[in-house]
Amino acid sequence: MRDAMTGPVAADFWVYLATSPLFWLALTLSVYLGADRLSALSGRNSLVNPVLIAIVALGAVLIATGTSYETYFEGAQFVHVLLGPATVALAIPIVRHRGEIRRNLLPLVVALLVGAVVGIASAVGLAIALGLDAALVASLAPKSVTAPIAMGVAREIGGVPELTAVLVIATGITGAALVTPVLNLLRVRDWRARGFAVGLAAHGIGTARALQVNPVAGTFAGLAMALNGLVTAFAAPLVVAWLVG
Amino acid sequence: MLHGFVLIVVFQYAGEAAARLAGLPTPGPVVGLAALALLAVAWPALYRVAEPTADALLRHLSLLFIPAGVGVLQHLDLLRAELAGLLAVLVLSTLITMGVTALVFALLARPAGESAP
Numbered sequence: 001m002r003d004a005m006t007g008p009v010a011a012d013f014w015v016y017l018a019t020s021p022l023f024w025l026a027l028t029l030s031v032y033l034g035a036d037r038l039s040a041l042s043g044r045n046s047l048v049n050p051v052l053i054a055i056v057a058l059g060a061v062l063i064a065t066g067t068s069y070e071t072y073f074e075g076a077q078f079v080h081v082l083l084g085p086a087t088v089a090l091a092i093p094i095v096r097h098r099g100e101i102r103r104n105l106l107p108l109v110v111a112l113l114v115g116a117v118v119g120i121a122s123a124v125g126l127a128i129a130l131g132l133d134a135a136l137v138a139s140l141a142p143k144s145v146t147a148p149i150a151m152g153v154a155r156e157i158g159g160v161p162e163l164t165a166v167l168v169i170a171t172g173i174t175g176a177a178l179v180t181p182v183l184n185l186l187r188v189r190d191w192r193a194r195g196f197a198v199g200l201a202a203h204g205i206g207t208a209r210a211l212q213v214n215p216v217a218g219t220f221a222g223l224a225m226a227l228n229g230l231v232t233a234f235a236a237p238l239v240v241a242w243l244v245g
Numbered sequence: 246m247l248h249g250f251v252l253i254v255v256f257q258y259a260g261e262a263a264a265r266l267a268g269l270p271t272p273g274p275v276v277g278l279a280a281l282a283l284l285a286v287a288w289p290a291l292y293r294v295a296e297p298t299a300d301a302l303l304r305h306l307s308l309l310f311i312p313a314g315v316g317v318l319q320h321l322d323l324l325r326a327e328l329a330g331l332l333a334v335l336v337l338s339t340l341i342t343m344g345v346t347a348l349v350f351a352l353l354a355r356p357a358g359e360s361a362p
Contacts, residue, residue, distance in 0.1 A: 003333075004296075009361075013284060014292050027303050028308075028311055028312060028329045029308070030286040030312055031311075032307070032308045040252065041293065050307060051307045051310065051311060051314065053314055054314075055317070057312060058315045058318070059315055059318050060299070062318060063317070063318070064275070067257070069315065069316055069318055069334050071318055072312075072315065073312060073316075074284075076311070076312035076315070077312065077332070078291070079308060079309055079311065079312050080312040082276075082302060082309050083309050083310065084254075084257045084273070084274040085250065085253045085254055085257060085274075085276070085298075085302055086302040086303060086306055087257075087275060087278055088253045088254075088256050088257045088260070088274050088277040088281055088299075088303055089253055089257060089276035089280050089299035089300075089302045089303055090294070090299075091256075091277075091278045091279075091281035091282035091285060091294070091295070091299070092281075092285070092295055092296055092299035092300065092303075093299075093303070094282045095282055095285045095292055098286060101293055104354060106353050106355040107349070107352075107353035108350070110346075110349055110350075110353055111346050111349040111350035113347060114340055114346065114349050115345060115346030118342050118345045118346070119338065119342040122342060123335075123338040124332055124340040125277055126333070126334045126337055126338055127330070127334050130330040130333060130334065132327055132330050132331070132334070133328070135328075135329060136330075136331065139336055140331070140335075140338075143335065143338070144338075144339070144342060146306070147306075147309070147310035147313070148306075148309065148310070149272065149274075149275055151310075152272025152273075152274065153272060154299060155272075156270045156271070156272065158272070159317075160320060161287045162313050162314070162316030162319065162320060163317060163320050163324070165310050165313040165314045165316070165317070165322070166314055166317045166324075166332070167335065168310070169314060170332075170335055171338075171339055174311065174335055174336055174339045174345060175339045178336075178339065178340060178344055179342070182283070182338070182340055182343055182344055183343065183344070183347050186344055186348060188290065188346065188347040188348060189351075190354055191349045192348055192354060193336070193347045193348075193350035193351035193354060195345075196346060196347070196350050197342075197343045197344075197346040197347035197350065198343060200342065200343075201295050201339050201342040201343040201346060202339060202343070204306055206269065206306065208281060219291070224346075228279075229278070229306045230275060230278060230279060230328065233271045233275040233318060234269075234271055234275075237270040237271075238325075
């Protein structure tokens with residue numbers, strides 16, 4: 001921000017902007033739009049993740065300008081408060097796909113319960129085995145589910161919600177990048193199973209990947225994302241208590 | 246759109262209240278999600294009111310976790326100290342979860358799609 005400091009007028013204006021919540025809100029939206037454009041230009045390459053790019057870019061701006069997270073959050077909170085309503089909104093795609101749920105009830109319910117528990121228990125078990133501290137273990141437990149739910153769960157079980165948000169995004173990118181080679185290796189060719197697995201393990205980012213590859217996979221991925229959000233919210237506190245306790 | 250938003254927020258707070266009353270360790274919005282899904286099946290008018298708002302919120306779901314993600318700035322030391330361990334857990338756990346889920350689903354599902362009656 002050296003340039004902004006060159007004249008007294010510019011400096012005054014920067015001071016005005018830097019303390020204005022609207023500026024940080026607008027910057028968050030602009031950086032997201034720019035990052036989303038980059039992702040589109042890359043042909044939605046799963047390694048060019050718009051959320052990761054936006055977080056790094058905004059973090060760099062805050063560090064470069066010496067702006068505190070509290071000041072930034074005064075503006076960004078207007079986006080942040082929508083996480084709760086967005087979680088409730090996941091009910092709508094579940095209701096929309098209730099026909100598919102009914103037709104595939106048995107594989108869906110069993111894969112959902114097994115997958116949800118394996119997702120939580122493998123993260124918690126590996127984290128304990130590697131000697132990570134308790135706050136990190138709790139932050140990792142809900143990593144497979146969509147961020148608004150994962151952050152709520154992390155808060156309930158003693159994790160750090162901001163850290164969980166980043167771990168969730170990293171999990172999404174990992175799942176989207178690895179799903180094709182891994183399921184080819186395991187010779188799973190059923191698009192319903194492939195989509196369900198990536199949506200369950202890698203939430204929205206995995207679902208976006210499934211949608212690009214096959215429409216049936218995309219539908220089952222979206223379903224798995226919403227259902228696992230629900231199951232993990234109930235199961236994570238129990239699994240963590242059982243493994244840590 | 247605004248009706249839908251108000252409806253969704255009502256479900257969120259009803260969920261929060263229910264979770265507290267029942268002493269559930271579940272985030273209020275998740276209880277609201279479950280309640281809305283059940284009631285919207287029974288009562289399609291609820292679905293129609295909530296649908297446009299829900300779709301708009303979910304279209305930009307990625308945007309919503311950016312402010313929290315930027316909050317990782319406050320935990321950079323912790324992250325840097327444990328980077329290798331965190332990455333190992335993320336990659337291994339995600340691989341195991343995807344593999345097990347896909348195998349269980351494929352094992353129990355009837356042969357798929359086009360050829361089914």
